[in-house]
Amino acid sequence: MxxxxxxxxxxxxxxxxxxxxxxxxxxxxxxxxxxxxxxxxxxxxxPLPFGQRLRFGGGINGFRFGNPFSLGASPVVAYQATERLIVGIGGSYTYTRYKAPYYVPTTYNQFGGRGFVMYEAIPSIVPNLYLHGEIENSTIQEKVDGGTSFSAGLTSPLVGLTYSQPISRRFGVNLTALYNLNYNDNSGLARVIYGNPFVIRLSFF
CATH class of the missing domain: 4.10.810 (Virus Scaffolding Protein; Chain A)
Known part of the structure; x- marks a missing residue:
């Protein structure tokens, strides 16, 4: 028995x-x-379970050696909402250091977060090309050695395109080109954070 x-x-x-x-x-x-x-x-x-629709990844940004030295990271969590729609959130942090004798010794800490939406517009003609929109909030902290410190934030809407080259169902290489709708040449803060109204990213998720 x-x-x-x-x-x-x-x-x-x-x-x-x-x-x-x-x-x-x-x-x-x-x-x-x-x-x-x-x-x-x-x-x-x-339907696939929630966990199997999630993507994790990110990228490296602001990478420069020498003077100034700069290095940053930008983690991403994305969700495949439909066959053509991806929504996600991301964070970013960049450390920049200007050194003597060419600059006043200064340290910048820039960090922020963003929410984004990607929609595959014409998969039958150009597969894996997405319309891309996001809202990004960035804060920058400046500290001059032995002197003053400064902190300010900026929220920016960005729109553009992302081309994603799939490596697997839940991972790919993404090249993103965005335009900052909030960029103003007369804004010193926008120039410090973005440099120009165009944002180019290489990310993996």
Whole structure:
């Protein structure tokens, strides 16, 4: 009797494992059927669980050696809301140091956050090309060695395009070109944070 109970239990476990595997089956299996992988559904048409629609990644920004020295990071969490729509949030931090004798020794800490939306506009003509819009809030802190300190923030809407080269269903290389609608040549803060109204990013998610 005990052997029969063990056999029934093993059968139930195997059945549940197969059912779970069918539910979370990677859509890239569709390639065996000659079709592109779905981003939000299993090959059987079931919605993918929330966790399998998430993408994690980011990029490196403000990278300069020498004088000034600058280095930053920008983590990203994105969600595949539909087959063509991606929404996400991101953060950024950049450290910049100007040194003597060419500059007054000064340290800049720039950090911020952003929310973004990407929509694949014409997949039948140019796949993986997204309309991109976001709101970014940036704060910069300036400290002169042995002298004054300064802190200010700026919120900017940015619009443009992102081309994403998929590496897998949940990861890709993204080249983004944006225009800052809030940029003003007469604003010293905008020039310090952005340099110019165009923002170019290389990110991975």
């Amino acid at each position: 005990k052997h029969i109970q063990k056999l029934l239990l093993l059968t139930a476990l195997l059945s549940s494992s197969v059912a779970f595997g069918q539910l979370t089956e990677d859509p890239e299996d569709r390639r065996d059927q000659g079709k592109d992988p779905l981003r939000t559904q299993t090959p059987e048409g079931r």
